[in-house]
Amino acid sequence: MAALKQEVIALNGDEAVAYAVKQCDVDVVAAYPITPQTIIVERFSEYVANGEVDTAFICVESEHSALTCCLTAAATGARAFTATASAGLALMHEILGVTSGCRAPVVMAIVNRALSAPINIHGDHSDSMAERDMGWIHIYAENSQEAYDSIIQAFRIAEHPEVLLPTLVGLDGFILSHTLENVHVLPDETVKRFVGERKLPLVRNHEGKLVPFKLDPENPITIGPLDLYDYYFEHKRQQEEAMRKAYDIIKEVHEEYAQLSGRRYGNGLVEPYRLEDAEIATVCIGSTAGTVKTVVDELREKGVKAGLLRIRVFRPLPVQDIIKWLSDKKAVAVMDRACSFGGNGGPLFHEIRHALYDLQNRPPVINYIYGLGGRDTPPYLIHHVYQNLQKIVETGRIEQLVNFIGLRE
Amino acid sequence: MSPEYKSWKEIPIAGVCWVPSTEYKTGDWRTYKPVWDSEKCIRCMLCHIYCPEGAIKYNAETDEMEFNYDFCKGCGICANECPKEAIKMVLEGKE
Known part of the structure; x- marks a missing residue:
């Protein structure tokens, strides 16, 4: 299939991310601004203010709350996005583990920035590398075009019923986030169709019934409760299994996107x-x-x-x-x-x-x-x-x- | 681990509970066990009201307070609230 004709617009890395999120039909965005990620939140709040998106935009008092909002929104079956960097990511640390443990497929852009101290706002990978073991899929972009493409792919990967893992997309602070680049963007409808609706797997509830995996008063379930030496280990093994399955899913989603856009990044991994x-x-x-x-x-x-x-x-x-x-x-x-x-x-x-x-x-x-x-x-x-x-x-x-x-x- | 436990392939993801909490017995967490004295008890039901686990019930037919030791975690709130000292907390196994 020939790649679609695409509009070329000048965007910096942060704007490219915000543009992709705008096209992905996201239900909830909760974020707190931090350099060099701020532009993502600014642009997205403009989309909300202009009525260009049908997204609940939650202004929170910290990154810890931002991710908590996204995690809980995702637990109800919603599509959720947040973005942060450096100290903001470090403040989220606790909730990163809760998000992956609850199998909430939140997508987050990390505009990679050095950690304090001494304070430094510029790009390195110290922030997301420190979150290596928190059960998130890590995708890193080389340029703003790839940041745009990766965000769109990330929703499909994270929300895949066999994966259900939160996914972060890293882009280098300032080098990408604040540098204008010609970015090819897909038509809104194409992205919406590619990302599609969230498909929820069925889980067995406390009454022995199979119900969709989401918090829903009609079919109540409990997600992420107390889990001691009897079952915690088993649940962690399930997360490892999801990571192993994610390998193939990432490849498949990348290939399907490549057919659509004409852009390919190796085999996707x-x-x-x-x-x-x-x-x-x-x-x-x-x-x-x-x-x-x-x-x-x-x-x-x-x-x-x-x-x-x-x-x-x-x-x-x-x-x-x-x-x-x-x-x-x-x-x-x-x-x-x-x-x-x-x-x-x-x-x-x-x-x-x-x-x-x-x-x-x-x-x-x-x-x-x-x-x-x-x-x-x-x-x-x-x-x-x-x-x-x-x-x-x-x-x-x-x-x-x-x-x-x-x-x- | 006992064979009655399920493998990671058999249980729902994300800690979703596949049995109600009434089937997940927590009484073995207990160190101290409440022991009830029928003679001292005036059936005021304060223990029933205060028990955070709902593990104490009044049986109208026998006129006795009944303790469900499958769920009593031995917190001792009942003994603390009892106005007649009719409940004693006794080290498990020494009652």
Whole structure:
């Protein structure tokens, strides 16, 4: 099927997110403004004020309440969205676990920003990486176009009856959130049809009846009550199962969307760039991939077999794709825009290295921590990473496993 | 874990209760057990009113206060409220 003709409009990353949410027929938006996410809330409240959407917009006093509103709305079968960043996400932490435990498919945009202290409003991944284990699906966008596309896909993924997991879409603070870009947008009706109505699975209630999974006075059920050593463990195992199922659903939804829009991001979970015949590769998340692709092109012109694997979905971790794309490389560098203090490397490094451990001949994998607090990461720094990878291939030796790049020594 | 418990594949998601709370017995949480003295009791029903679990009932046929030990968690509110000290909290197993 040929991709639809689409309107091109100039939007920054935050506006692209708000525009996507506008088209997704969302019932409830509850949010609290925080830089660099504020534009999402501002734009969306304008849509509400102008009567462009039929959404209950709840102004709350904190992010903790924002997510609580969305969680409870989603528990009634509604479609709910919120957005936050940095300290706002940290304040939500408790409710992140309640949301995934209640299997409430809330979609949330995280405009990735550094955590205090010292206070810093610029982009890095410290905020959402700190929420790695809260049972949310993590999708990270490389540009504003992808942020728009990912929000639309996120509702389908989160609300899939076999998944029912809250989903966050990360976009880099300022680099994406405040930078104008030409964004192709689908017609309203197309998005509405693609996202569709929420389909609720049936659950057995306390009377032994099968009823839709939602809080409804006609068919009352209890969601997320006290659960001790007798059943808590079983419910957590169900969340793990949902994550495993999400792998295929993410792929399917991404492919269906690609047919519609003509836009594809690898297989929806990882995006390889000139990686097929590459000998050395970097792995990264988010907007930095754009810079890395430019560097890869420059290196290829010089005959260096360089490639990139961009991790689009961090949870569920696409282990089989990581193995598929990296197992035959001669050296791999993982770029982390977050620091796991005392953890012998950043969070992405841990995951990639772990995924490759069982291979008979695994490539050497090194780590670069970069860009904390919005520190610029220009092409020459990425060149430095590839130069070091070439050196590792030549000498067969890693001098330093965990490195800091763009830092004054 | 006892075989009477269900596996993660058999239970509803999100902790949705598939049995009513009357079938989920919580009496084994109890450390102290209320023991009732018919002689001292004036049948004022304050224990019945105050019991947060609804575990104390008056049986009109036998004229006795009945304690449902499947649900009594041993909080001792009944003993505290009893104006006649007709309820004593006794360590479980020592009654």
